[in-house]
Amino acid sequence: RQVTSDASFHSVSFSETDHPKVLITGGLGQLGVGLAKLLRRRFGNNNVILSDIRKPPSHVFHSGPFIYSDILDYKNLREIVVNNRITWLVHYSALLSAVGEANVALARAVNITGLHNILDIAAEHGLRLFVPSTIGAFGPTSPRNPTPDLCVQRPRTIYGVSKVHAELMGEYYHHRYGLDFRCLRYPGIISADSQPGGGTTDYAVQIFHDAVKTGKFECNLRSDTRLPMMYIEDCLRATLEVMEAPADTLSMRTYNINAMSFTPAELAGEVQRQLPDLQVTYSLDQVRQDIADSWPMNPTMRTRRDWGWKHEYDLPELVQTMLAFIGSEAR
Ligand code: AKB
Numbered sequence: 001r002q003v004t005s006d007a008s009f010h011s012v013s014f015s016e017t018d019h020p021k022v023l024i025t026g027g028l029g030q031l032g033v034g035l036a037k038l039l040r041r042r043f044g045n046n047n048v049i050l051s052d053i054r055k056p057p058s059h060v061f062h063s064g065p066f067i068y069s070d071i072l073d074y075k076n077l078r079e080i081v082v083n084n085r086i087t088w089l090v091h092y093s094a095l096l097s098a099v100g101e102a103n104v105a106l107a108r109a110v111n112i113t114g115l116h117n118i119l120d121i122a123a124e125h126g127l128r129l130f131v132p133s134t135i136g137a138f139g140p141t142s143p144r145n146p147t148p149d150l151c152v153q154r155p156r157t158i159y160g161v162s163k164v165h166a167e168l169m170g171e172y173y174h175h176r177y178g179l180d181f182r183c184l185r186y187p188g189i190i191s192a193d194s195q196p197g198g199g200t201t202d203y204a205v206q207i208f209h210d211a212v213k214t215g216k217f218e219c220n221l222r223s224d225t226r227l228p229m230m231y232i233e234d235c236l237r238a239t240l241e242v243m244e245a246p247a248d249t250l251s252m253r254t255y256n257i258n259a260m261s262f263t264p265a266e267l268a269g270e271v272q273r274q275l276p277d278l279q280v281t282y283s284l285d286q287v288r289q290d291i292a293d294s295w296p297m298n299p300t301m302r303t304r305r306d307w308g309w310k311h312e313y314d315l316p317e318l319v320q321t322m323l324a325f326i327g328s329e330a331r
Helices: 032-043 074-083 097-102 104-124 158-177 203-213 232-244 264-274 286-293 303-307 315-330
Strands: 022-025 048-052 066-068 088-091 128-130 180-186 188-190 216-219 227-231 254-256 260-262 279-282
Touching: 022 032, 032 048, 032 232, 074 104, 088 104, 088 232, 097 104, 097 158, 097 286, 104 128, 104 158, 128 232, 158 180, 158 254, 180 232, 188 203, 188 232, 203 216, 203 264, 203 315, 216 264, 227 232, 227 315, 232 303, 254 303, 260 264, 260 315, 264 279, 264 315
Parallel strands: 022 048, 022 088, 048 066, 088 128, 128 180, 180 254, 188 227, 216 279
Antiparallel strands: 227 260
16 A cells, blocks of 8 residues: 555545534444444434444444444455545544453554554545544553643553554644544543443443342452543543534644543442442452553543533432443343
């Protein structure tokens, strides 16, 4: 494949009044199906295409367009963008922090090589591109409480390194080629009907399932490990808001975003207010604990000033909503 030159990055303009035509990569992960639902309500069912390399469950397949796409296959990706006249790309394919440490070569391929394909295609076709970053893009030398949008970033996981790379490459393409790159550093995301895939913050989803199903939960982080977290609905709304924000309101292209920060003990306490019989024990996963100990406790947010970000779910609402959903599924 040719290295794309400056001149070949022509921007395909689409009027702001048209609905965007959206492609979501990694669509069968924790966030894709929920985001597709939100965007389809806003832009129409056929204007949002979910993609993945896995076979979708039938409810996903029947709820709107789904397509096979392998982000490591440049031609496949380009064909999808061209044939479907894509204007927005939400790039969710990635290996998360814990699973990335267990498979560094794959994490490097998906999170770095895959991103290069995405950037080139987005720049060539004038797409608006959203790539999530993460609190994992900070590291042990970053200030942890609070953690500003701009500060030292020296992560020690392949996930974190690949996400700092994504932030910098996206911003570089923005300045060099005018790519409309937008990025939020997600905290741990908590969702009821989709599972996170191999992260450090996964305990905060698992506790709800175990509390409802067995009444027992073994936590793999120390009880006082404070991390930033967000309910999925806030996360998806934040993503739509940053994608829709007028370019002149964005003073940066990569923002921290957060809703709440809590420890496993605080989360367990809140769950026990509703399920007093829940038994919580702790058995550390040292890989995850070391990662968590290098992450922010409390990111500050310029998003509040730039486009008025406000979360809706705090800890009590989060716990109530999660237990209601998982409880109703279990009945
Ligand atoms: C992980 O734990 O790896 C992710 C994240 C915070 O990026 N949930």
